[in-house]
Amino acid sequence: MLSNSPFNAMEEAGTAVLTLTEGLEKEEFLASRLTRAETRRQLRLMSRSALLLSPEIHALLAEIDWEGWRILDQRLAISDKAEDTLLWLAVRALAPDTLMWLRVYRKNQPEWFKEDN
Template sequence: MLSRMQYDILQTSGQFVGALLAELQSEEELFASANTLRCVEAHLRVIAQTLVHLPEPLRQRLVQIDWHGWKCLQHLLEQNAQPRREEVWYGVRALVPATLALIAQLRRREPGWFEIGY
């Protein structure tokens, strides 16, 4: 299923965000590092774009995801809109962990959504 590939994309991007933030001590440190911020924002954009393309039946099983938050963040990142500091910080501290946790829970409950099908 396409959902397995999407799951892998979400997991990989989420892990990259976590790894990039692991060395940072504060919010200020993230926003002071242009290179790290650019990488984090790129992964947030990948996650947001991947979520938009999840099949509707799968999206309906993930009603607890902050779909509005992801949509707003995606718009800000794609339009390169400023300011977006609060939204990016919300993305890395709340959206990413919560979304990955909810998808992992669904994968445990309904593994069929995440099988590779041809």
């Protein structure tokens, strides 16, 4: 059984990222200071949550790009203004792919996500 807390945090922040950026093109996203700042904050929550999970869990959920989350976390920690390309890649690929795989794992391995009673 896996701890639910980091997964829930990743799913909530990921959903926020998708909601914030829905329908936006790259130029629109980069031009919107408020949307970009909040999206960056949500991505940082996702990356921090991903890093809370053990290497064993990362190995079990191998389709998720854990290395991508580690790199994103490092870049976001260094600067308030992460590279435009990196942010956009996280918005369009890393976050949605991670959410998709978490849903697949929850469906196929529900015992991994059961809450402790």
